[in-house]
Amino acid sequence: MTPTNRLRALLAQDQLIPMPCCGDALGAMLIEQAGFPLGFMSGFAAAAHRLGGPDTGLMSYAEVLDQGRSITDAVAIPVIGDGDTGYGNPLNVQRTLRGFAKAGFAGIMIEDQVAPKRCGHTRGKAVVEREEAYDRIRAAVEARAAGADLLIVARTDALALIGLDEAIERANHFRALGADILFIEAPTTTDQMVRICREAPGVHLANMLEGGATPILPPAELAALGYRIAAYPLALLSAAMQAMVDALAAFRAGQHPQRLMEFAEVRRRLGFDAYDAAARRFGPGGEARCERSDDKRS
Template identity: 50%
Template structure:
């Protein structure tokens, strides 16, 4: 089954919101799959943070993102929901973005209505494009996809700029333009979260940002409100940074890692995670037959 179809089935199954962890690279995608999750979010902020050590300010380029998506698609069988920021330009650019990311292995592509250069949805000072410009981008994304099951996620940052009413109006317009999933970024109260789903029919994303503007609710609470996706875009990355700091502080303090085994995965776990046993089988399968005489030069 295509990952696009898999994702649509996950969104439609009606057994509570899909818990969607983010991953900034292929190794993290493998960890997400190993942990038993059903889909992976390719976080633009996470890729910018880990690959470039830069903040989420629209500095990531489309080729850089597509390269990460391709590597992650090779590493996991799970559907990839790809954060494509503003689509890297106007509606025509969005069409190219969708085609490139679809070829790279995306099962869903998310675009947002911020003006370039965009900012993290929980930063201050955001600006947005007109509703007409954004709906044009959504129509371009829908028209550009080769696989009709490719999911188009439309995000609005209008709440912080124009208020909850304008954000709901935009979300409704995005659905009318063809978006499959709606994402109103950064509501600040549970009441705002409830209003979004109540006023705008469709599938909705709740972005659970630890330390951000939106209350972090349980899966059950989000289900009660009617959300289809519980997004944890950078939870794994932030946990990994804490783990790196912890083990490096141990090394700096003690000068060795003899007592640090509990701070790291084992050698065997590491090799299993990157599928070394699978490649060992391939190595034996394709090894040269030493009994066969080489062709004369």
């Protein structure tokens, strides 16, 4: 099955899909190893990993696509990619879809923010007028019909700026145009989340950002509200950053970090053991040259 068909099969199961997000191949690999059926390349996380900078439109289309290829190459599970605003006018949107499809993504998110976009839970964002937002989705649907086989996640940030009624209106029109998944960003109450799923019928994505505007709800409650995908956009990035900061603080204090993955486990997860097993099929000398803790050689 293609990545897109794998995603279609997941959605056909009619149950909530947990979707941890990542910004690089290592994060994607760990998501798959943990048994999750779906991943998402977060623009926020990708900017952090690649640039060490904020998600404020600094990454170019080419950089995002290159980061995406490394992620999809690392895993077999389907991955949805963050296509931001499509990187230009409707023709740019179509080029973005073609590029994401060739890169191996299963889906793409296109949003209605003014470029350069911002994280949906930060200040300074703005949305385009309705018709421009609709043109982006029309262009995406046209590119899909022409062969860029991706599921289209249509996102609106209108709730925080114009109101819930406008966000629901846009989501309904996105669905009518052919979007596969709806994403109304940053509801602030459970009541708003209920209205979103009730008044804009379709497959909805909930964004569970710790410290963000939206209530963090357990999967069972999200499913009961009507959501089909639960995205966890920054949990892995935040956990990794905190662990690295703690390790560096220990070094600065003249100590050694305590909470470290065992070296043998690091090797296994990164594929050293599988590499060595495969290399031995071609005779001696092909094993990965990485010292083991039980190695007796000096």
